[in-house]
Amino acid sequence: xxxxxxxxxxxxxxxxxxxxxxxxMNFAAVLAETIGRHPDLELEIPxxxxxxxxxxxxxxxxxxxxxxxxxxxxxxxxxLVYGVCVEGTTARVxxxxxxxxxxxxxxxxxxxxxxxxxxxxxxxxEVDVTWDPPWTxxxxxxxxxxxxxxxxxxx
Amino acid sequence: xxxxxxxxxxxxxxxxxxIREPLGRLLLSLADNxxxxxxxxxxxxxxxxxxxxxxxxxxxxxxxxxxxxILYAMLKDFGYDPGALExxxxxxxxxxxxxxxxxxxxxxxxxxxNALLDxxxxxxxxxxxxxxxxxxxxxxxxxxxxERFHFEHARGWTARLAETDAGRTALADAFTVxxxxxxxxxxxxxGDIGSVLAxxxxxxxxxxxxxxxxxxRVRPLLDQVGASVPPSADLGWSDWxxxxxxxxxxxxxxxxxxxxxxxxNRAMLMD
Numbered sequence: 001x002x003x004x005x006x007x008x009x010x011x012x013x014x015x016x017x018x019x020x021x022x023x024x025m026n027f028a029a030v031l032a033e034t035i036g037r038h039p040d041l042e043l044e045i046p047x048x049x050x051x052x053x054x055x056x057x058x059x060x061x062x063x064x065x066x067x068x069x070x071x072x073x074x075x076x077x078x079x080l081v082y083g084v085c086v087e088g089t090t091a092r093v094x095x096x097x098x099x100x101x102x103x104x105x106x107x108x109x110x111x112x113x114x115x116x117x118x119x120x121x122x123x124x125x126e127v128d129v130t131w132d133p134p135w136t137x138x139x140x141x142x143x144x145x146x147x148x149x150x151x152x153x154x155x
Numbered sequence: 156x157x158x159x160x161x162x163x164x165x166x167x168x169x170x171x172x173x174i175r176e177p178l179g180r181l182l183l184s185l186a187d188n189x190x191x192x193x194x195x196x197x198x199x200x201x202x203x204x205x206x207x208x209x210x211x212x213x214x215x216x217x218x219x220x221x222x223x224x225i226l227y228a229m230l231k232d233f234g235y236d237p238g239a240l241e242x243x244x245x246x247x248x249x250x251x252x253x254x255x256x257x258x259x260x261x262x263x264x265x266x267x268x269n270a271l272l273d274x275x276x277x278x279x280x281x282x283x284x285x286x287x288x289x290x291x292x293x294x295x296x297x298x299x300x301x302e303r304f305h306f307e308h309a310r311g312w313t314a315r316l317a318e319t320d321a322g323r324t325a326l327a328d329a330f331t332v333x334x335x336x337x338x339x340x341x342x343x344x345x346g347d348i349g350s351v352l353a354x355x356x357x358x359x360x361x362x363x364x365x366x367x368x369x370x371x372r373v374r375p376l377l378d379q380v381g382a383s384v385p386p387s388a389d390l391g392w393s394d395w396x397x398x399x400x401x402x403x404x405x406x407x408x409x410x411x412x413x414x415x416x417x418x419x420n421r422a423m424l425m426d
Contacts, residue, residue, distance in 0.1 A: 100297055101221025131225060132290075134297040 043067045043074060044147055055086045055121055063093070066115050069104040073147040075112070079139025082130055089123040091116045096135045105129075163289040167232035170288060174355050177348040178288060179233035181279075181358070183240070184250035184400045186226035188276055188340075190241075191255040191407065192268060193219030194415055198258055199265055211308050215269070218301045225294055232290075242416050242424065246406030250399050254336050257408050263316065263325040267333035270309035270376050275337045277302050278369045279358075287356035306372070313376045323380045330382035339390050339402060341365045346397040363387065 045065055052058035063081055064074045075081050075095065083094035093112055097105060113125040137155060140148070148155045164170045170178060196216035203209040227237045254272055259265045280298055283291045316322030342349030342362035349362035360368065366387060377384060385391070394402045407415060417424070 099217075099221060100225055100301060101217040103217075129228075131297045132293040134293055134300065 043072050044143060045074070046143065055119075056084050058119060059086055059091050059093070059116060059122065060084045062115055062119050063112065066108075066111050069107050069111075071148060071151050071153065073140075073144045073151075075108065077141045077144030077147060079135060079141065079144070080108075083128075086122070089121060090126060091119070091122045091124070092126045092128060094128040094130050096130050098135050100131070163287050165289050167288075167290075174351065174357060175233060177352055178357055179230060179235065180250060180348070180398060180400075181352065182226050182230055182233070183235070184340075185276060185279065186223050186230070186240070187249050187251040188255065188272070189219045189226065190223035191249075191251050191411070191415055192273060192276070193217070193223065194411070195255060195259060195265065195268055199262070204262055208308075208312070211304075212265075215273075215305055215308065218305070221301070222298045225298070229290065229294070238424075242421070244416070246409075246412050247404065249406045249412075251401065251407065252336055252340050253401050253403060253405060254333055255407070255411075256405055257411065261325070261329075263322075263329040264333075266309060266312050266316070266326060267329035269305065270313060271330065271333045271337045271373060272340075273302075273305050273309070274373055275340055275369050277306070278365055278372065279341070281368075282359040282365060283357075285359055310376060313379055317379045327380040327382040330377055330380060331384070334377070334382065334384040335390055336402065337369070338366055338385070338387065339392070339395060340400055341369070342400060343392055343395055343397055344387070348397050 043065070046061075048061060052061055060076065060081075063076050063084070066075050067073065068075060068078050068080075071078075078098075080095050080097065081093065082096055083092075085092045093116070095108070095112070097108070102108075109127045112127055116122050116125045140155060145155050167175060167179075193216045196212040196219065199212040200209045200216070203212055227240050230240060231237050252272055254268060259268060277299065280295050280302070283295045284299070286292065286295075313326060316326045344361070344363050346362070349358070349365075352358040353361040353364070358365075370384070391402070396402070396404075406412070413419070
């Protein structure tokens with residue numbers, strides 16, 4: 001079972017809430033600044049030899065440009081992306097988090113949304129949260145392990 | 156699959172009506188207790204006896220809130236509105252242990268919540284790892300993985316306080332006060348809810364079995380400070396509400412309720 005969290009686009013009229021990104025904020029960058037992520041470490045984005053075979057694959061590749069808020073590692077390389085599915089113009093992404101009380105949940109959702117809305121053919125993004133199965137460090141890819149080691153994290 | 160679980164339920168709608176309601180209430184009670192227990196831990200982040208204890212309380216608060224978030228979200232499939240559960244209920248609608256109604260006013264009382272109530276919630280969660288209600292399996296495993304050090308914290312502090320007469324006496328008093336309500340929280344032995352959930356393979360163990368597992372785990376701590384626990388025949392069920400898993404018609408006090416609902420921050424609620 002997944003817990004559907006629908007991310008709304010645009011301002012939320014009833015509470016006067018707007019996406020911080022609409023004010024030019026980048027959650028990952030702000031958090032990196034706040035908690036001191038090493039400024040010289042950049043996300044290693046894979047180079048792909050062939051064009052994506054499907055829009056699902058294009059979305060999957062785009063997620064490699066969404067960093068974890070704390071370390072220079074992409075969400076797929078950290079093993080947090082459990083599934084991608086595009087229905088019409090809606091991208092549905094299933095993710096988990098390293099801890100049940102991960103304080104970056106909202107940041108990560110916004111970053112996924114903002115990146116995927118740049119993809120051609122994607123007009124809406126829905127992020128499902130799952131704990132099935134729970135995330136473990138075994139889900140980190142070899143590229144992700146290299147990235148963490150560069151950042152001084154032993155994995 | 157065990158013989159008691161001829162088939163599992165993959166979603167809440169697969170669960171027969173007569174079981175869905177008590178199962179939903181069990182999950183809500185776990186969620187409410189974890190959310191409020193997390194708040195109690197958070198109150199000691201500043202003011203615990205040592206810096207390390209404050210940091211441990213911070214970590215345990217975070218765990219409990221995360222578990223509350225997962226459990227409240229699950230209740231959507233049981234016909235509840237998770238946002239309303241978290242932010243819009245009155246005190247009488249909470250299914251929390253009476254031990255959480257008001258803040259503990261000293262560190263031994265907080266430790267009693269840590270040693271006794273937190274352990275009870277963990278024992279209950281352990282009894283759900285093979286539940287016939289399959290959506291619990293992985294989620295409970297995540298919860299239990301994060302709970303591992305909570306009991307270690309209680310054990311360490313019990314040993315530390317047991318070294319002095321004053322500490323031992325204060326903790327014994329707090330444990331003695333807390334033990335009864337925690338033992339009752341598992342449910343009355345003759346009550347429908349715990350028995351039905353056990354019989355149907357939702358929970359591995361009826362209330363008496365869970366009480367025994369809990370007692371086996373906390374007994375070394377109780378013995379270390381000389382705390383006494385009421386025998387199960389003498390738990391005081393006269394004012395017991397099996398549906399709310401508590402004694403009495405009360406609920407979180409007004410300050411606790413305002414804080415746990417987030418009354419001050421309503422304008423800032425996000426989806």
